[in-house]
Amino acid sequence: MNISSAHQKIIDDLKQQYPDDILEVTENRGDVLVRVSVDAIHNICQRLYDEYRFIYLVDIFGTDRFTSEDRFEVIYNIVSLRDQLRLFIKVRCEEEDPHVQTVTDIWKAANWQERQTYDMFGVIFDGHPDLRRVFLPEDFEYYPLRKEFPLLGVPGSIELPSTTPDTED
């Protein structure tokens, strides 16, 4: 692995503070990903925000690993403007009833990003102020970016306007 010294410093500190919660550190082409346990996500984000000035939340999104355990992954893409560093934090959650604690109280930007993850994967963010679907209507019952959702969609899953205009009686 080829982790820059600035990243290494942060990871060492996190490992010291949360020895049981830092599960995995990976590096791909210079991007550093830290997998943490799902219960500690809020505390770790708070610490990164306070101590290392990761004040800019770029993105939150989910992925579907399609495994029987820890199926969904939520990835946080955060940037420290002071040190010009980018860091990725990951958590994994179960297929049945996936829950992650919200980070909207740290970054307001997390609001829509978490809604987007909920919309696409059905991951529930506990403590979110307004957890509604963001792209799809509330009437839609499926989570389209899950791997079992067919590419062509589910016929009849969404009510569409009739193509013939109403006749005035």
Add this chain to the structure above:
Amino acid sequence: MELENKLASKLQPTFFKKHQEAIYKSLEDKHTTVEVYEDDPLATHMVLNMGPQHPATHGVLRVILELDGEKIVKNKLDIGYLHRGIEKIAENKTYQEFMPYTDRTDYLSPYSNNVALCTAVEKIADIEVPERAQYIRMIGCELARISSHLLWLGTMVMDAGAVSFFIWTFREREKLYDIFDNFGGHRFTISHSRIGGVANDLTPDTVKMIKDWVVNFKKELVGWNKFLNKNRIFFDRNKDIGTITAEEGINIGLSGPNLRATGIAYDLRKIDPYCKYDEVDFEVPTRLEGDNLARYYCRMEEMTQSLRIIEQCFDKMKKGPIRANNAKQTYPSKDEVYYSMEGMIHDFMMTDTGVCPPAGMECYHAIEAPKGELGYYIQSDGTGHPWRLEIRSPSFANLQALEYILDGEMVADTVVLIGGLDPVMGDSDK
């Protein structure tokens, strides 16, 4: 009575009932202190629904405003009317096949979107891009930036009342379209960038067209600046509207020129240079006010800087290959395909299987698109199709900030604010 019933049935939502109910419910729940007017004889309290089909919302953005007289008490944005499931489509396409779909995300700057995807794939698959191709990409990106900003300028000034300006910016965009037509063979969604390089080299004709246009456009910009910077109506419409501080802007996740208008010089071309942006000389325009006028100044200055970058690119560009010469990673040139067996096999393999990044690899690459940070996060499972491709779209982040900015503004400023933030629904809805 019959008429009343008929009217009531007309007012009931006929589609997405749950969705409508949830929006109105969240409008109530957003703030804890809701003043309820028991008797409101003048009906100053009302809920106004703008869009999704509304000329000033730049696409299909729906804004639901709760008004107290002319003041916006709270608001909710309803997006997703242009949701096409681009990320789902990406999982079923090879990287190169997905390229034309990126044109349709932020459809005002297709070239930037192509480059964003290409750079992300090149990063994950570790593909070297020849220098000349990178300069061509930079020229394309900057032309796309100007084209996008021109549309923003035209519509924003039109939202503020000056309709004729729209025609002037569109005249320049028309010239840009002609350039793109010569550049990559399409006027609008050009898909000229390829993984590992670009599709074809700039012809001398195109180079001359761009150079001539740059000279003319500089004069045009000076004239526009004269016209708008001393325009009293434009000033009064935009000054101190939608003001946001740097701290708020960062926290709410503003991106691109909107963030720079609050005073934070966050530009990926400087912070994390891709292509050859570290070899050209340009400035990142910022303003401190954070209002709509500051956003206007930032974008106007950015266009001037883009012209500088284009000129420097032409000076620094050397002759050379325009695509990596590795048949396992990039398409072979058409000469090879038509005249050699290997070329045809490679072309077929690239179309069929495509680039295969290592299994288990995941990485992110972002570029500074006209609207802000446009990033692609790719997870690979070792096949030619991405396991997961996530688009971080700048308009989505900016629209979220719009919801925050609109609170407490006047209803007449809504259209100006939407115009000033420059969202593109194709980008935010994915």
